[in-house]
Amino acid sequence: MAEQPDILTGLPKVAELALDQSGLDQALRDAREPFVVRGLAAHWPLVQAALHGAAAVKDYLVSHARDRQFPVNIGQPGGGDRLFYDAAMDVNFQMAQGPLDAILGGIIANADKRDAPVIYLSSVDVEAYFNGLGAANALPLGDREPITSIWIGNRTRIAAHNDVPDNLAVCAAGKRRFIVFPPGQMTNLYPGPLDNTPAGRPVSMVDFRAPDLAAHPRFAQALDHALVADLEPGDAIHVPSLWWHHVEGQAAFNVLVNYWWRDVPAFLGQPEDALYHAILAIRDLPDAARACWREQFEHYVFSGGSEANAHLPDHARGVLGPLSAETAGQIKAKLLRGLSR
Known part of the structure; x- marks a missing residue:
C-alpha cells in the first residue's frame, strides 16, 4: 500500500472517550463532534474471531449467513483500492451477487496478490442477511432503533462523503482509518454529482492519496479542520450526522459493523x-x-x-x-x- 502523502501526515486525532458500555447512550446524546472509544466491542464473538485470523472470521460469518445471494462490488484487477469513478464518470467497479462463503473465500485467496481486485460487500443489512449475528454482536444504544449494516472487504478506499443519520461504526476485523471533516467543509471537499454516485451519496472528488491542489485548492483549507482516527478490532467511532468521512480498509481482510439512526420523529420527511x-x-x-x-x-x-x-x-x-x-x-x-x- 502506498504511503500517505505529506499533506495528510500529522493530522490531529479524533477525541477518545474513556467509557464503558453503560456510558455509551449518554455520550451519544451529548456528542456534537466525532469521538472514538477503544475496545468498546472487544467482547464481541466477531472481534474475538478476528484475533485468530481471516479464516476464523469467515467461518464465523458464514455460520450466521442466511441462505441467499449476497451483493458485492468487484473492481478491476490492478485497478487499485479506490472505489470511485473512471475517466468517463462511470463507477470503476461492477456489482455482482454470490454466496457469502465464496465471496469471503475470494477475499482471502487474493490477500497476497499485489494486483488483487477490490472485493467489497458494502452496507449489507445484518438482519436481512444473517441469523443471530446482530444479537450476538450488539451494543447498548438506548431507545434507538438503528439500521445495522456490515461492510466486508480487502484493502479499500471510500471517498469522503456524509450521511444524514448519526453513525456509530465498529472495526470488527482488520484496520480502518477514518478522516473526518465538519459539515461546514463541504465546499472545500469538492463534492461530485448528486445523482450519479458510487454508493448513493455525493463523494469528494479529491484523491486523498494524491490530492491535486491545482484542481482542488480549497482542499488545503479543509485539511485545517480534519481529524483522523485509526481503529483496531473492537474500537468504535461515532460520526455525527452530516460530518464528512473518508474511510480506508487497511488490512487484507476488513470487517466493519455500523449503526445508523436519526433522533427525530419518524413522520418527518427526508x-x-x-x-x-x-x-x-x-x-x-x-x-x-x-x-x-x-x-x-x-x-x-x-x-x-x-x-x-x-x-x-x-x-x-x-x-x-x-x-x-x-x-x-x-x-x-x-x-x-x-x-x-
Missing part, C-alpha cells in the same frame, strides 16, 4: 428530498426571484419558524406550528398532489 425539490423548483429561477425565496426559506424554515407563527393563535397555526403525524401527513399529501401535476 431533508435530501427537500434539497432535490428545491433544485427542481428554485435553483434555476432568476436571481431576484431566488433571493425572494431565500428570504421565505429563512422565515419559515431556517429560523426555526417562531417568528412565522408568533402572531397566530395556536389553533390557527396549522403546519406553521410544531409538526405532528397529522400535519406531516397533510404536507406529504400536498407535495404528492403537486408533484403529480
Whole structure:
C-alpha cells in the first residue's frame, strides 16, 4: 500500500472517550463532534474471531449467513483500492451477487496478490442477511432503533462523503482509518454529482492519496479542520450526522459493523428530498426571484419558524406550528398532489 502523502501526515486525532458500555447512550446524546472509544466491542464473538485470523472470521460469518445471494462490488484487477469513478464518470467497479462463503473465500485467496481486485460487500443489512449475528454482536444504544449494516472487504478506499443519520461504526476485523471533516467543509471537499454516485451519496472528488491542489485548492483549507482516527478490532467511532468521512480498509481482510439512526420523529420527511425539490423548483429561477425565496426559506424554515407563527393563535397555526403525524401527513399529501401535476 502506498504511503500517505505529506499533506495528510500529522493530522490531529479524533477525541477518545474513556467509557464503558453503560456510558455509551449518554455520550451519544451529548456528542456534537466525532469521538472514538477503544475496545468498546472487544467482547464481541466477531472481534474475538478476528484475533485468530481471516479464516476464523469467515467461518464465523458464514455460520450466521442466511441462505441467499449476497451483493458485492468487484473492481478491476490492478485497478487499485479506490472505489470511485473512471475517466468517463462511470463507477470503476461492477456489482455482482454470490454466496457469502465464496465471496469471503475470494477475499482471502487474493490477500497476497499485489494486483488483487477490490472485493467489497458494502452496507449489507445484518438482519436481512444473517441469523443471530446482530444479537450476538450488539451494543447498548438506548431507545434507538438503528439500521445495522456490515461492510466486508480487502484493502479499500471510500471517498469522503456524509450521511444524514448519526453513525456509530465498529472495526470488527482488520484496520480502518477514518478522516473526518465538519459539515461546514463541504465546499472545500469538492463534492461530485448528486445523482450519479458510487454508493448513493455525493463523494469528494479529491484523491486523498494524491490530492491535486491545482484542481482542488480549497482542499488545503479543509485539511485545517480534519481529524483522523485509526481503529483496531473492537474500537468504535461515532460520526455525527452530516460530518464528512473518508474511510480506508487497511488490512487484507476488513470487517466493519455500523449503526445508523436519526433522533427525530419518524413522520418527518427526508431533508435530501427537500434539497432535490428545491433544485427542481428554485435553483434555476432568476436571481431576484431566488433571493425572494431565500428570504421565505429563512422565515419559515431556517429560523426555526417562531417568528412565522408568533402572531397566530395556536389553533390557527396549522403546519406553521410544531409538526405532528397529522400535519406531516397533510404536507406529504400536498407535495404528492403537486408533484403529480
